[in-house]
Amino acid sequence: MSNSYKLSVNNSVTFDATESSLQNLDAVSTGKNTFHVLKNHIPYKAEIVSADFLAKKYTVKVNNNTYEVAIENDLDLLIKSMGIERGKTKVVNAIKAPMPGLILEINVEVGQTVKENDLLLILEAMKMENAFVSPRDGVIKSISVEKGNAVDKGQLLIEFE
Numbered sequence: 001m002s003n004s005y006k007l008s009v010n011n012s013v014t015f016d017a018t019e020s021s022l023q024n025l026d027a028v029s030t031g032k033n034t035f036h037v038l039k040n041h042i043p044y045k046a047e048i049v050s051a052d053f054l055a056k057k058y059t060v061k062v063n064n065n066t067y068e069v070a071i072e073n074d075l076d077l078l079i080k081s082m083g084i085e086r087g088k089t090k091v092v093n094a095i096k097a098p099m100p101g102l103i104l105e106i107n108v109e110v111g112q113t114v115k116e117n118d119l120l121l122i123l124e125a126m127k128m129e130n131a132f133v134s135p136r137d138g139v140i141k142s143i144s145v146e147k148g149n150a151v152d153k154g155q156l157l158i159e160f161e
Contacts, residue, residue, distance in 0.1 A: 003018065003019040003073060003074065004016065004017070004018050004019075004073070004074060005017045005018070005019075005022075005071055005072065005073055006071075006072045006077060007069055007070070007071055008069070008070040008071075008072070009067050009068070009069055010067055010068050011068070011070075025037070026038040026039065027046070033047055033048040033049075034046070034047045034048075035047070037062075044062055044063055045062070045063055045064075046060060046061070046062050047060070047061040047062075048060055049061050049066065055070075056070060056071045056072065056076070057069070057070050057071075058070075058071070091136065092135040092136055092160070093159065093160050094156055094157075094158065094159045094160065095120065095121075095132055095135075095156075095157045095158040095159075096154050096155060096156055096157060097123065097151045097152065097153055097154060097155045097157055098130075098153065099125045099126070099153050100125065100150070100151065100152050100153050101123040101124050101125030101126075101130070101150070101151055102123070102124045102125075102148070102149070102150055102151070103121060103122075103123060103124075103145050103146065103147055103148060103149045103150075103151060103157075104121075104122045104123065104124050104129060104147070105121060105122040105147060106120075106121045106143060106145070106146070106147055107119045107120060107121060107122075108120050108121070108140050108143070108158070109140065109143070110140050110141070110142060110143055111139065111140060112139070112140045113137075113138070113139050114134045114137065114138060114139070114140060115134065115137050116133075116134055116135065116136050116137050117133045117134060118133060118134045119131055119132075119133055120132045120133060120134055120157075120158055121145075121157065121158065123151070123157075132157070132158075136160070138160040138161060139160065139161040140158060140159075140160065140161075141159045141160055141161040142158070142159045143157070143158055143159075144156045144157060144158070144159070145157050
């Protein structure tokens with residue numbers, strides 16, 4: 001069975017290719033990252049300008065036109081269809097109380113810009129102080145609690161823009 005690939009060019013045009021069709025490509029290396037390609041009796045000068053092998057993204061120049069090419073194999077397509085994408089993370093837009101407790105300290109204000117790992121607030125729960133730090137860079141949209149408030153599990157504490 002031949003491996004198949006989906007090539008996306010400039011995030012607008014996609015092509016399907018198989019391992020056997022790529023092996024039959026009439027291309028000759030003319031130097032490091034440069035190739036002479038013949039397709040339908042028309043010659044092309046191709047160059048790999050940059051390559052991100054792990055992300056499977058390449059910048060290719062063909063006859064002095066530059067293209068961004070992304071390559072996905074069958075496994076990549078299966079993972080994507082399952083809703084899982086490599087390198088993508090869920091953006092946290094709110095901080096909720098993981099347990100009931102008492103707000104001891106709030107270190108931010110609405111509209112304040114925070115960096116990842118900045119201290120946001122301290123929640124006392126089960127005789128322990130739990131420090132909540134920012135999970136990402138952002139701006140504080142709202143603060144739903146005040147110092148001294150008792151909170152329930154799952155209650156909204158801080159929301160990001």
